[in-house]
Amino acid sequence: MENSNKLQIIYPDDENNSPHPHCPHGPTLLFQTPNNVNNETTGSYYACAAHRDKRLCNFHLSAEDLTPQKVAKRYELEQFTNVYKEQRQKFLAKKNTVGRHFCLGCNVPLLRDEHLAHAGHEIVWNLTDKFLNDPTRFLYPLEDDKVQAQYFFDDKALKFFGKCFVDLGVNKVICMGAPRLHAYLRNEHPEIRSFLLDFDHRMYFFYHDYDYAWYNMCNNHFFDQAQHLQFEKFLKCEPNDKLLIFTDPPFGCRTEPIAGTLRQLTREYNKINKLPHTPLPIFWIFPYFSEHYIQQEMPQMHMCDYKVNYTNHKEYTDVGDKSRKLGSPVRVFTNIPLEVLHLPVEEAYKYCVQCERYTALENRHCNKCGKCPSKNGSTYRHCELCGCCVKPNYVHCKNCRRCTQAEEHNCEMYQANQRCWICQEKGHTEMNCEEWLNYCGASRLVYGQNDKVITCLICRKKGHNERNCKQRSKYLEEVTFMGVTDLKLK
Numbered sequence: 187m188e189n190s191n192k193l194q195i196i197y198p199d200d201e202n203n204s205p206h207p208h209c210p211h212g213p214t215l216l217f218q219t220p221n222n223v224n225n226e227t228t229g230s231y232y233a234c235a236a237h238r239d240k241r242l243c244n245f246h247l248s249a250e251d252l253t254p255q256k257v258a259k260r261y262e263l264e265q266f267t268n269v270y271k272e273q274r275q276k277f278l279a280k281k282n283t284v285g286r287h288f289c290l291g292c293n294v295p296l297l298r299d300e301h302l303a304h305a306g307h308e309i310v311w312n313l314t315d316k317f318l319n320d321p322t323r324f325l326y327p328l329e330d331d332k333v334q335a336q337y338f339f340d341d342k343a344l345k346f347f348g349k350c351f352v353d354l355g356v357n358k359v360i361c362m363g364a365p366r367l368h369a370y371l372r373n374e375h376p377e378i379r380s381f382l383l384d385f386d387h388r389m390y391f392f393y394h395d396y397d398y399a400w401y402n403m404c405n406n407h408f409f410d411q412a413q414h415l416q417f418e419k420f421l422k423c424e425p426n427d428k429l430l431i432f433t434d435p436p437f438g439c440r441t442e443p444i445a446g447t448l449r450q451l452t453r454e455y456n457k458i459n460k461l462p463h464t465p466l467p468i469f470w471i472f473p474y475f476s477e478h479y480i481q482q483e484m485p486q487m488h489m490c491d492y493k494v495n496y497t498n499h500k501e502y503t504d505v506g507d508k509s510r511k512l513g514s515p516v517r518v519f520t521n522i523p524l525e526v527l528h529l530p531v532e533e534a535y536k537y538c539v540q541c542e543r544y545t546a547l548e549n550r551h552c553n554k555c556g557k558c559p560s561k562n563g564s565t566y567r568h569c570e571l572c573g574c575c576v577k578p579n580y581v582h583c584k585n586c587r588r589c590t591q592a593e594e595h596n597c598e599m600y601q602a603n604q605r606c607w608i609c610q611e612k613g614h615t616e617m618n619c620e621e622w623l624n625y626c627g628a629s630r631l632v633y634g635q636n637d638k639v640i641t642c643l644i645c646r647k648k649g650h651n652e653r654n655c656k657q658r659s660k661y662l663e664e665v666t667f668m669g670v671t672d673l674k675l676k
């Protein structure tokens with residue numbers, strides 16, 4: 187089972203699924219332990235899609251206790267949305283900058299003498315249009331990693347994204363969880379229309395319904411129906427329009443619900459525009475070490491070398507003492523061919539002639555791998571035994587048949603966490619794979635990242651399979667040693 191030690195997450199609106207009950211934050215996710223995925227409900231439960239901490243939303247319903255009444259229950263948030271909209275009128279209706287204040291403690295807009303009720307609070311006085319049009323420059327970020335995990339792009343990243351959109355001819359962007367990018371596009375790229383979808387309700391105070399919706403990206407839930415209707419209008423496109431979905435979710439979010447939402451939005455777009463299934467271009471910002479999880483959900487997504495920096499995160503930036511030596515680990519994942527993305531040479535990127543695309547300056551092209559292999563910002567080196575490039579500090583363990591961090595290496599523990607190259611499942615390596623024999627000599631793709639190239643499981647070289655390997659006798663010994671003699675290797 188994939189992710190055998192992890193909970194499976196069932197997204198609420200996958201077709202074929204029975205409907206999930208709602209919490210105040212929209213349809214819940216169904217969490218299943220791996221041994222009850224076959225329609226058994228023992229141990230499965232529904233919980234909030236947006237909050238990764240019970241203290242923040244305590245909805246919890248065991249799948250066994252599900253009843254039609256519970257599925258039908260809805261939470262009305264109008265008492266909130268109406269207040270937000272009333273508050274917003276203060277700012278958006280007022281032309282004069284004098285007397286527009288904002289209480290940072292209570293997160294509410296204030297007019298004239300309303301501040302009297304906020305004595306002692308931290309208040310931004312007389313907001314200029316510049317601030318009003320770029321609210322993340324003065325609001326306190328909601329940094330709770332169990333919910334919003336609000337980290338804002340630095341100016342270089344904003345400029346890079348803006349330029350990518352222009353180069354790609356994109357004229358409409360859905361900013362899903364990207365409020366600063368939304369403001370940047372509105373202010374600096376009037377030729378691009380942007381629509382912000384964010385869980386941060388404070389955006390009500392700065393944007394109209396036609397370019398912002400209070401939204402949960404973990405279940406594609408709109409808290410305010412009026413805004414949803416406006417969003418549908420935004421999705422309606424003219425033949426020359428080019429729409430792109432941009433998302434920068436909290437890194438604590440699992441990839442299943444985000445991918446589920448991206449699919450839902452694409453479906454909604456196709457339906458509204460009466461198109462046959464047409465994929466939308468996507469930019470998904472996430473750390474390089476989550477690559478596997480993204481590709482598991484969306485194999486069409488590839489990682490671009492651009493390092494994304496945030497202004498309010500110590501480690502995800504290239505400035506300050508605490509910043510990582512190798513730069514930010516945050517990358518852009520996209521279904522757009524990487525060849526068409528131009529990374530800025532002035533920010534330490536270069537064009538690799540062999541790869542025919544831009545890569546990080548420190549990324550050295552490997553002729554054996556046929557690519558610029560580094561993922562984390564260090565300079566990889568090629569390991570002949572692994573048949574691929576590895577991190578420079580890795581050492582090859584013959585027993586595990588993998589390059590790994592030398593310190594604290596325990597073969598048994600290490601192998602238990604490896605993904606087998608034969609069956610692609612986690613928990614063992616090739617030598618202990620039950621499917622070993624079935625796969626012997628079969629022509630198949632190993633090494634997902636190098637698809638199109640067959641890597642021989644015996645010598646780990648590319649271009650032939652076990653049947654044709656010069657080292658086959660060594661392999662026969664190994665298999666015999668494992669107590670298997672009946673080889674289907676003819």
Ligand SMILES: C[S@@+](CC[C@H](N)C(=O)[O-])C[C@H]1O[C@@H](n2cnc3c(N)ncnc32)[C@H](O)[C@@H]1O
Nearest residue numbers: 334337338339363364365366367385402403434
């Ligand atoms: C890592 S920050 C990205 C901000 C982006 N870097 C920018 O500068 O525009 C995550 C954003 O997603 C929003 N967010 C967090 N959880 C969300 C959810 N469940 N649904 C929608 N938005 C969410 C946060 O409010 C925050 O704005």
Ligand SMILES: [Zn+2]
Nearest residue numbers: 209211234243
């Ligand atoms: Zn909830």
Ligand SMILES: [Zn+2]
Nearest residue numbers: 289292304307
């Ligand atoms: Zn206050």
Ligand SMILES: [Zn+2]
Nearest residue numbers: 538541551558
């Ligand atoms: Zn290269």
Ligand SMILES: [Zn+2]
Nearest residue numbers: 552555568575
């Ligand atoms: Zn290599």
Ligand SMILES: [Zn+2]
Nearest residue numbers: 569572582589
């Ligand atoms: Zn190795």
Ligand SMILES: [Zn+2]
Nearest residue numbers: 583585586597
């Ligand atoms: Zn080992």
